[in-house]
Every structure is written in structure tokens, then in C-alpha cells.
Amino acid sequence: MSPRSPEPRQGRATILDVAAAAGVSRQTVTRAMNDMTGISQATRERVQRIAAELGYTPSRFAKGLVQGARTSIGLAIPDLTNPYFPAFASSVVEAATARGWNVVVDDYGHGTGNALDAAARLAPQVDALIGYLGDHAVAAQAMLGRRPIVGLDDPQAPAAGSISFDYAYAARLGLERLVARGCRSIAFLDSGQGGIAAGRGSAVSAAAAERGLQLLKFAAEPSAVHAREAVTAFLAGKAELDGLLVFNDLMAAGALKALQAAGRNVPGDVAVIGMDGIPLGELVSPELTTLSLDLRSVGRAAVGLLEGLLSGAIEPRASDSALLLRHELVVRQSA
């Protein structure tokens, strides 16, 4: 048995297998496979045919090693089942695809995982990272070494690049709307998770204090069902309620359900405002008034930042590497 049989049964065929089968050299196979010049049309076709017969596909490792490709980015998100994140992921994938990059997606919400686990899984696979990393951005950067990170919603300790949201502005906008509608007893349904999620709650509290508003706060895990249960429990208490600002649209959708189940009319009895502006808001009844984010622009911005960081056009942790985006009030039916 020769060390390299003409048609290896196991393991992937290599370029040398194809070369041997075609009676040419490595380089000629390379020329044929990559549509390079310096090869006759006849040879090109013959080699391609033989390659296909052998099921040969070039090793991405060997190719990447010699070419030094930088084309894989990681995307770390907490929960693909919360519609906000696929909407965001979709725009990241679109922007990355336009640049010829691949996106390795890691959803760290399963089980007890956190962003650091996701970073650890992605670190050996990618050239850069985009993600909701919260407090773990620093540790993630250590894992990534010199490869850039664009962190979302990390205004405290921004990563090399960062995209944050002006929650103070959003909170003012939301409360203003509720007050303008005549709401007197306003509550904020927060996310029960700390970390990344804390910014919204404190911004709303601050905005309420600024206006001299008494603000009731309660919290739930960030899902529709949990929000529904939390609102039901809240309504069972004595508290008055005629205006409700909610951590995100998904939870707001759950809140709507609970209010309706409790016989409260929305927006007649209780006005509800969500946050994020996901398409779901237009499908629920009543349609959700929300503090909307242009999610496609968020993804584009993140990938654009990353491109700048990778090329060196943008300095890490500089003024132009930290973006602050604003929500916009989209008035529909719920408030």
C-alpha cells in the first residue's frame, strides 16, 4: 500500500490526491480550482472534473494559514428566542455578508451560560467579536488578545468599540408621552436580570425623579410569559396603575395580555409603552406604542465599527469608537 492511495476512502481528499489523479502538480490544481491564469482551458476542466469526482474541497485551515484571511466574526447574544436579538443578528449577518465575512453565532442563554462562556467558545474561531457582553467585556478582550471587540450596551467599561443607547433620552420620551396622556400612576416593568439590563431601569428612575414623578418599579425575567405573570401579580396588589413603561417589547406584549385578562382596557385604563421597536409590536392588539430603535442601523454600525478597528482606521477606545444611539417614539395604539 503506497502512503497515498489514488482514491483515499477515509479522510478528506487533499490537493495532492487530485494532482496525482490528474497527473499534474499541486500548483496546477490550485490554478484550476481558483480560476487563476497560467493554465490551459482543457487542463482546467479536466482537473475540476477529477476534483469533483474525488469530492475534493480545499482545507480552510491550510488556506487560511497561508493567506491570513480575516473573515470570520463572532456574534454573542443572550437569547435567540427573544425577537430583538434575531432582528439585530439579521442586520449583522447582512452587513457582514456584504463584506464577505462569515458570522459565527453563539446564543449563551441556554441553561446557565453567560457571555463569558460564549466568548470562550468563539475566541478560538473568530477574528473579531460583536456582542452583548455586559460586565464580561474585559475578560472577553483578554481571550481575544489583539482582535477587536465591539460591545453593545456597555457604557461603563466600553470595549475596543462600543454601541450604547441613550436611555436617559428614551426614558424622558416615554414618560413624557405617558404624562401627556394624563397618566398619574406610572409603573416601570424592569428586567429581572442585572448586568447589561440595569441601564434602562436606572435611566427611567432618573427621568422620573427629574420630573418629580412617583414611579413604581417591579421586575420579571425578560420573556413574555414572565412579564405576563408579573403584571398579573402586580394588578392583584393594591397599587393604582394607569401608565406602564416596559423594559422591552416582548415583555410589553406579555403585559398587554395580562392587562386584558384582568379586564383593563389598553390604552383606555392603562397606557403601555414598550422598548426596542421589534416587528412583533405591530402584530399584537392593541398595536404597541414603543421606543423604537432602527435595528438594521445598529447592526450596520456594529459591523462598520469592527471594520474600522480591524483596518486600523479607528482607534480602540477612542471617541469615534463609541457610538451612542437614540430611540425614537413610535406612537401606535397602546399609548
Next chain:
Amino acid sequence: MSPRSPEPRQGRATILDVAAAAGVSRQTVTRAMNDMTGISQATRERVQRIAAELGYTPSRFAKGLVQGARTSIGLAIPDLTNPYFPAFASSVVEAATARGWNVVVDDYGHGTGNALDAAARLAPQVDALIGYLGDHAVAAQAMLGRRPIVGLDDPQAPAAGSISFDYAYAARLGLERLVARGCRSIAFLDSGQGGIAAGRGSAVSAAAAERGLQLLKFAAEPSAVHAREAVTAFLAGKAELDGLLVFNDLMAAGALKALQAAGRNVPGDVAVIGMDGIPLGELVSPELTTLSLDLRSVGRAAVGLLEGLLSGAIEPRASDSALLLRHELVVRQSA
């Protein structure tokens, strides 16, 4: 200038940079970085510290080349903004992560892309592929060479592994429900896209014929807004309608909106049944009765199939490589 300066400014640091800076050999750095035996604790820590200072991270290409890792799978889906697909993607990512695999996600719905473009982008990056490939499964297999593909919803020309859905069964279940409710004028809102999507429509037609039912069919692009417009236009026509079966839940949600806008009570005037069983169905009003799929089990099954194909435990295109899953009627409020 020596060919390898102690602290290279540009380009990633290599194992040799670390070795030189620490005054040890490659192999010792390897031992330190990978927590191997045969190294003193003092040296291990010193090397790790120096590696961190240099921002060294091992090249995935070199590592993959020598270790022959098979840990990246591609996931090709048409549209991340349709909630069905992230729900599916989430379960694939979860199952893949549990096996230590990474998932490269490609969303080919942007612009004019199709599944073949996605396969072409993914082919150089992954060791296997899961996806909604439709007619392109054969062409995709050519790009993947010997690497296995698990295709979804491709009963005609199954890939190496395939997961299909028993639409005949689902259609009978749905129509049965509508008839049992007393519906006489039943329509099916189909997806305007051919290819992958055609199976549902023909199954519903067949099931209707089987029952001797007259079935009205109309179609729209598979999004909530398009479905809403299509239903509005349909209602503006003369046709009677008291039962509506819809291609998927997202479109059904749009249909609900249109029916309500036209003053039709659901389910009083028109009963509506969706398909897929995505969480959205519980958030709309009335809550959507649907032909539900256990999406987590679909992802698990796909990854399990892939694992079998990769390990050789499952033969491509064999009886055990083609799974047929059944929908289940989940009765909520809309029918």
C-alpha cells in the same frame, strides 16, 4: 532589524514570538497554553503571563490544520426576521454548542440571494451544513464535496440527511378542525414563494380534495404585512369566507389583523389556523390556533443526524437518514 522582532507591532503574535520572549521553545509554550503536563508550574505561569502581555492567541488555522478539527457547521436559513427561523436556529445552536461545535449562520433572504449563494459562502468555512436548501440541495452537495448536508423540507431530492414534515397529516388535521367548527367556505393562504414552500400548498389541496371540499387558494409573500394586504384584498372580493388556513404563523398574525380591520370577528365569523407553533402565536389576539411543531426537537434532530453522518454511524440517503416529523394541533382561540 531581525526577521522576528521581539514585540511585533503589526500582525498577530505567533507562538515563536512568545517562545523568544520567554526564552523557551515552541513546545513549552504549547504546553503552557494548553495546560499539558511536562512543564513546571513556574514556567507555565511565566509563559502564560508573557503570552497575555503580547496579546498572543493561537492561530485557529494552524491548530485546525494539524489537529484536523471538525467543529464548525453551517446553518443556511432564508430569513432571520421570520420568527420561525431564529426559533429553529436557536435549537440548532444549542444542540451544536452541547457538542462543542460552532455554528456559522447565513441568512440568504437579504436582497436577491438564494440558498445556493449561502451554500457557496458557507462551503469554504464549515465541515457540514444544515439548511433550508430547497432545490439547491444537489448543487450545495457538490460544493460541500464529502461533507454531509442535512436538508430541511426537501422530501423530493433529499440531501445526505433530511428532515421533512408530514404536511398531508397536518393539512388533514387543520381542515378537520375547521370543518368540525362548521366552516363551509374555507380558504388557504399560501406563500407566494415556490420551491421549498410548495409542499404545504399541495398537501392542503390534496387533503381538501380527499374530503370533497371546495378550497379557495390565494397567496402572498411570507411576511405579516404582505399577508395582511393579501387578506384585505381577498375580503374586498366577493368570496365567502368562514375558515382560513394559513401557510405559517407569521402570515396568520397578519391575517388576523386584516380580518379585524375588516370588522370580522375571529373566530366567530372566520376561524383561523396557522402553522409552525412559534411563540408569537400566544401573543396575538385572539391567540392563534396552530399546527405546531416542536422546534427544539427539530434542531436537535438535525444536529443529531449530522453527528451520525459525520461519524459514519448513519449512511447518507439511507432510511434512517430521512426523518419525517408531524405537526400537532394546538387549539387556542382563533379556531
Next chain:
DNA sequence: GTGCGCAACGTGAACGTTCACGAAGAAAGC
């Protein structure tokens, strides 16, 4: 003091591809 074993560390080879260069042969110009 000789031999042995073990811990700690180093070196050649290999993974599969592309790049840079070189060589052979044919066609073309004079």
C-alpha cells in the same frame, strides 16, 4: 561511581495550501 528513572524542556516532521520563482516548450520576429 555507576546506572536508572523521572521531570523538564527542545527539535524534526507533518498538516494542506499558496506564493514566488524557475523551467520547458512552442510560437514569433529578425
Next chain:
DNA sequence: GCTTTCTTCGTGAACGTTCACGTTGCGCAC
């Protein structure tokens, strides 16, 4: 006929890591 040019193809080296060895030095038993 000779050189030149162009097309077609082949060969050494390199990418950065791990694997399988080999080597050194030290302690210890006899």
C-alpha cells in the same frame, strides 16, 4: 538559426501549530 516572448506547468519555501520523539540534568538506589 538564433534570440525573444509567451504559455503552460513544476518546485522550494513558508504559513503556525501539534505530535512524536530525543535530550539534558538531577536525585536516588545499589
